[in-house]
Amino acid sequence: MLRQLPRSLRMTSRLRTQVNYATNSPTGQSQIPVTRALEIGRWAEKLKAAGIEDTEFNLKCIVSHVLKQKFNSVPDSFAQLKFNPGQLADFERFLEARCARMPLQHIVGEWDFMDITLKTSPSVFIPRPETEEFMRLVIEDHKNAKSVDLLEVGCGSGAMSLSMLHSLPQVEATAIERSKAATVLAAENAKMLGLLDRFRVHNHTMEEDKYLPEELKDQKYDLIISNPPYVKTEEFQFLHPEVVVYENLNALDGGSDGLRVARLVFDLACRHLRPGGKLWLELGNDHPPLVKTIMNLKYEGRLKFVASYSDQYKRERFVQIEKV
Amino acid sequence: MLTRKLLNLRLGHLARRWTSTDPLSIQNEKLQAYLESLRQEYYAVRVNAAGNSKSYARLAQLEGVVSALEQRRVLERHITSAKDMELEKDEDMRQLMQEENEVYVDLLGKQDQTLLQELLTLSDDEVYTALIFGLNAGAGGQEAMLFAQELYDMYTGFFEHMGWEWEEFASESTDIGGLRHASLMVTGEDAFRWLRYEAGVHRVQRVPATEKSGRMHTSTASITVIPRPADIQVHIAEKDLKIETKRASGAGGQHVNTTDSAVRIVHLPTGLAVEAQSERSQLKNRELAMKRLRSRLVQQQLESTEASKMATKKAQQGSLNRNEKIRTYNFVQDRITDHRVQGGTLHNLDGFLKGGEQLSGLIEKLQLEHRKERLKGLLETWQPPKEAIKKN
Numbered sequence: 005m006l007r008q009l010p011r012s013l014r015m016t017s018r019l020r021t022q023v024n025y026a027t028n029s030p031t032g033q034s035q036i037p038v039t040r041a042l043e044i045g046r047w048a049e050k051l052k053a054a055g056i057e058d059t060e061f062n063l064k065c066i067v068s069h070v071l072k073q074k075f076n077s078v079p080d081s082f083a084q085l086k087f088n089p090g091q092l093a094d095f096e097r098f099l100e101a102r103c104a105r106m107p108l109q110h111i112v113g114e115w116d117f118m119d120i121t122l123k124t125s126p127s128v129f130i131p132r133p134e135t136e137e138f139m140r141l142v143i144e145d146h147k148n149a150k151s152v153d154l155l156e157v158g159c160g161s162g163a164m165s166l167s168m169l170h171s172l173p174q175v176e177a178t179a180i181e182r183s184k185a186a187t188v189l190a191a192e193n194a195k196m197l198g199l200l201d202r203f204r205v206h207n208h209t210m211e212e213d214k215y216l217p218e219e220l221k222d223q224k225y226d227l228i229i230s231n232p233p234y235v236k237t238e239e240f241q242f243l244h245p246e247v248v249v250y251e252n253l254n255a256l257d258g259g260s261d262g263l264r265v266a267r268l269v270f271d272l273a274c275r276h277l278r279p280g281g282k283l284w285l286e287l288g289n290d291h292p293p294l295v296k297t298i299m300n301l302k303y304e305g306r307l308k309f310v311a312s313y314s315d316q317y318k319r320e321r322f323v324q325i326e327k328v
Numbered sequence: 329m330l331t332r333k334l335l336n337l338r339l340g341h342l343a344r345r346w347t348s349t350d351p352l353s354i355q356n357e358k359l360q361a362y363l364e365s366l367r368q369e370y371y372a373v374r375v376n377a378a379g380n381s382k383s384y385a386r387l388a389q390l391e392g393v394v395s396a397l398e399q400r401r402v403l404e405r406h407i408t409s410a411k412d413m414e415l416e417k418d419e420d421m422r423q424l425m426q427e428e429n430e431v432y433v434d435l436l437g438k439q440d441q442t443l444l445q446e447l448l449t450l451s452d453d454e455v456y457t458a459l460i461f462g463l464n465a466g467a468g469g470q471e472a473m474l475f476a477q478e479l480y481d482m483y484t485g486f487f488e489h490m491g492w493e494w495e496e497f498a499s500e501s502t503d504i505g506g507l508r509h510a511s512l513m514v515t516g517e518d519a520f521r522w523l524r525y526e527a528g529v530h531r532v533q534r535v536p537a538t539e540k541s542g543r544m545h546t547s548t549a550s551i552t553v554i555p556r557p558a559d560i561q562v563h564i565a566e567k568d569l570k571i572e573t574k575r576a577s578g579a580g581g582q583h584v585n586t587t588d589s590a591v592r593i594v595h596l597p598t599g600l601a602v603e604a605q606s607e608r609s610q611l612k613n614r615e616l617a618m619k620r621l622r623s624r625l626v627q628q629q630l631e632s633t634e635a636s637k638m639a640t641k642k643a644q645q646g647s648l649n650r651n652e653k654i655r656t657y658n659f660v661q662d663r664i665t666d667h668r669v670q671g672g673t674l675h676n677l678d679g680f681l682k683g684g685e686q687l688s689g690l691i692e693k694l695q696l697e698h699r700k701e702r703l704k705g706l707l708e709t710w711q712p713p714k715e716a717i718k719k720n
Contacts, residue, residue: 057574057575057586058574058586058587058588058590061587061589061590061605062587065587065608075606075607075608076606076607076608079501079503079505081503083503083504084503084504084505107585108587109585109587115608116607116608116609116612117609118609118611118612119612129582130585132580132581132582132585133573133586133587133588133589133609133610133611134580134581136609136610136611137611140611231582233582234581234582235582235583239583242579242583243583243584244583244584244585244586246584246585247582247583247584247585251585255582256582286581288581288582288583289579289580289581315580315581316571316573316610316614317573317575317580319580321580321581
C-alpha cells in the first residue's frame with residue numbers, strides 16, 4: 005500500500021501538469037481535449053449500445069458542429085482539438101440526444117445535399133443519400149435543355165428543386181408542399197442559397213381535381229419531379245426510431261400499396277405536363293414494375309413509362325415517365 | 329548649363345556603351361549581328377511560309393524581336409550625331425537638337441530593354457502544358473512537415489494567382505496540421521516555365537511551434553517539378569467500377585435515416601481501391617473518390633511510361649540540381665533569401681507565403697537570369713552566316 009502511494013501521487017501530479025498545459029490557451033478558459041471528453045463520456049460505446057452504426061462519422065459531425073467548423077475541415081483524428089466548458093456541455097447534450105436516436109441532421113441543424121447545404125428543421129423530411137443519386141440522373145437528363153419549367157410536388161426542405169436550380173441556370177422552379185413548416189423552410193433555404201428569384205413555393209395540399217393552387221391551375225411544365233410518400237402502411241412497424249419518432253409521417257405514408265400519393269401525381273402530370281415533358285419519381289423497392297403496369301393499363305395515350313433506374317444500393321427505385 | 333553637363337554625361341555614357349564587351353548589351357557587335365540574322369531569317373521565312381504551319385510558328389516566335397529591332401533602328405536614326413551637332417552654327421538650334429537627343433536617348437534605352445526582353449523570351453525552349461509538382465518534407469521532423477504545409481498553401485495560392493488549373497492526386501498529412509508529402513498536377517501553358525525554378529531544397533529557420541525551449545531550428549522541404557508528357561489519357565469505364573458504401577443491406581429510402589456518406593471505389597482492372605469520407609454528402613464523396621482514382625491511374629501510367637522518364641531526365645539536366653539548397657525562409661529576421669541570384673533577399677514573409685505578387689516577382693528575376701545565361705551560351709556558339717558578312 006505504502007509503496008503504491010508515491011506512484012499514485014506522481015500520477016496525479018502528472019495529470020495536474022497536463023491540465024495546466026491545457027489552461028495555457030489564448031482564451032484563458034480551461035479547455036479539455038476532445039479525445040479526453042470522448043473517453044470520459046465513453047460516447048463511442050454509448051452510441052453503439054443505442055444501436056447507431058457508423059459512430060465515428062456521428063462523432064465527427066457533432067464535434068465539427070460544436071466547434072462551429074466545417075465538417076470537411078475537421079481532421080479525422082481529434083488529437084489537436086479542444087472544447088471550452090460551454091462547448092463541452094453542448095457536446096454532451098447533443099450526444100445524449102443522438103443516443104435517444106434524434107436524427108443527426110436535426111442535431112446539427114443543417115445537412116449537405118449534392119453541392120448545397122440546407123437547413124433542417126424538426127418535422128420536415130430529411131433528404132436521403134439516394135435522393136442525391138436520383139437528382140444526379142434528373143440533372144444529367146436536362147443539362148442540355150434550353151429552358152426548363154420545373155414543378156416539384158412535395159418539396160420538403162427544398163433539396164431536390166434547389167440542387168437542380170443550383171447546378172442548372174436555365175431552370176425555373178415551382179414547388180407545392182402541404183406542410184406549413186416545410187414551406188417556410190424551403191423558402192428560407194432558397195433565400196440562403198440566393199435562388200429565391202427562380203424558386204416559388206406554395207403551401208398547398210394536392211387533392212383530386214385540385215392538384216395545384218388556384219393561381220397555377222392552367223400552368224404547364226416541362227418537368228415534374230417528386231419523392232412522394234411511398235412507405236406502405238404495413239411497413240410502418242419496421243421503420244428506424246429516427247424516422248418514427250422524429251420525422252413527419254405525412255411525408256412517408258403512401259397508403260396500402262405505397263402509391264396513394266404517386267397516383268395523384270400521375271393525374272397531375274396528365275394535366276400539367278407539356279407534351280414530351282417528363283415526370284421523374286423516386287419510389288420504394290418494388291414500385292417501378294408496378295408503375296409500369298399502371299401506365300400501360302390506365303394511362304395509355306396520356307403517359308408513357310420510359311425507364312426505371314437503380315440507386316447506388318442496386319435497388320430499382322427511380323422511374324422516368326413521359327407525357328405523350 | 330547644368331542640363332548640358334548632364335546631357336554630356338549621359339552621351340558620354342552612351343559612347344562608352346558603344347564599345348561594350350558585355351555580351352548582352354545591344355551595342356555588342358556579335359549580338360547586333362545575331363539580331364540582324366534573326367531579322368533576315370524572319371523575312372526569308374515570311375516569303376516562303378505559304379501554308380507551312382512550322383514556318384508560321386517560327387514567324388510568330390520571331391515577330392516580337394524583329395519589330396522591336398526595327399523600332400529601335402528608327403529611333404537611332406532620329407538621334408543627331410555629334411558631328412552634325414558641331415556643324416550647326418545656330419546656338420538655339422543646337423540647344424533644340426540636344427533636347428531632342430535627350431528624349432530619343434531615353435526612348436532608345438527603353439527600347440533596348442524591350443528588345444532584350446523579346447530576345448530573352450525567344451531563348452526559352454521547352455514547352456510543356458502540364459507538370460507534376462511534388463512537395464516533400466525533409467529533415468526536421470514535425471517542424472519540417474509544418475513547413476511543407478505552409479509551402480503547399482503558398483504554391484496552391486500561387487497556382488490560383490496565375491490562373492492555372494491544379495489537382496491533387498496524392499498527399500499525406502499529419503495530425504498537427506503538417507504535410508508529409510503531396511503530388512499535384514498543374515496545368516497551364518506557361519506553368520513549367522515558371523515553376524521549374526522552384527525545384528530544389530527550401531530551408532526554413534525559425535523557432536518552431538512545437539519547440540518549448542525557444543531554440544531556433546533549421547528544417548527543409550524539397551520540391552520537384554516534372555513536366556508531364558502530353559499523351560497521358562485515362563479512360564474509366566463505369567462497368568469497371570465497384571462502388572461500395574458502409575450500408576450494404578437492409579431497407580433504404582424513406583424507411584431509414586442513415587447518414588451513409590463514406591464511399592469506397594474499387595477499379596476492377598487494376599485492383600486499385602480509393603476511399604473518400606471527408607464530406608457529409610455521399611455523392612460528393614463519390615466524386616472525390618473518382619477524382620482520386622483518376623489521379624492514381626494517371627500516376628500509375630506516368631510511372632510506367634518511358635516518355636515521362638525521358639522528360640524527367642531532361643528536365644533535371646536542364647534546370648538546377650534537385651538537391652541544391654535554393655532558398656531560405658528566415659522567420660526570425662522576416663526575410664526570404666534566394667541563393668541563386670544577386671540581391672535575392674526579400675522581406676515580409678507573410679506576404680511572400682501567400683504566393684502572390686512577391687513570389688511571382690522573385691521567379692521573374694530567376695527566369696531572367698536563366699534566360700540571360702541561355703542567351704549568352706547561344707551567342708558564344710553562334711557563328712554569323714556567310715552571306716550576312718558579305719553584305720556588310
